[in-house]
Amino acid sequence: MSSIQNNIWDLIEALTANKVEFVVCGGVACFLHGVDRATFDLDISISISSDNINKVIDTAKLLGLKPRIPEPIENLLDPVKRELWVKDKGALVYTLIVPESIIQLDIFLTYPKSFEELLRNAVIMRIKGTDVAVSSREDLIYAKSKVQPPRKKDQDDIAELKRIIDNE
Template sequence: MTSYDHLLRALNEAGVEFIIIGGAAAVAHGASRLTEDLDIVYRRTDENIHRLVQALAPYQPYLRGAPPGLPFIWDERTVRRGLNFALMTSLGAIDLFGEVTGGGSYDDLLAHTVQLQIFGGVCLFVRLEKLIELKRAAGRPKDLETIAELEMILEERGRVGERTL
């Protein structure tokens, strides 16, 4: 099971610039679906990559689904040469996106975020409308199922005059 509180605390304490997307963002907006990993879009500056690598290094990041023993070095060079990483850590699963389908990079998504307090810290979450766009662009069956629930949440908020997160 993924320890969201510990992963988010590690990222925040290291000063990593990231936006929470995916299932964790859906739950923050009121969805009932459980998610097994933390999905984030991270800023791809040299400084931020350094902070990201340092934040996760103590938790033995390894490519999720890769055979045991496959050589993998978690360092700045690896992150710079890659873009998106599905990792398993001692704190659980985390997916790191340098870019996400339908949303682009951290800088592209920044205008579509909201700050929320979670686990004693503040994190950026993608707004509900943008999350729906991201899920639609991904097009996976599980995303399409989630869209229906997210659209109902959006519609309900509109009926009661709530500002959309």
């Protein structure tokens, strides 16, 4: 069994310890910005350099994470395969599951903003003694507004993020 078990924070810590370049997005980012919501997946946008993808692969193997689909994690290194997953399968993320847990890691294959822009706009937050890049509220609102078809949880997150911004 993976050493992270049911703890998303330990997953963030492992990615950071292995020097993976990533930005936390999705529900975890909303939670970190003060939205009261639960989530069991960690959504991240990553630098798609080969070096960084290899760090993701190494971290996943170290933690015992398994691909949800029958595509080896090493296929993340192939830009043609990544594009085919998006175009032919409609995939938005490559999902790694934590065995014997409800936790999963979703790596964005496509996102409304580039990794570089997300990183530039990110808020650096201290989590368990580690500095972590977290998508800005504005980028979260933008990305969630692009989800098609619109989902209630995304609309709720947008409303709550806007309320938090307005109350500052």
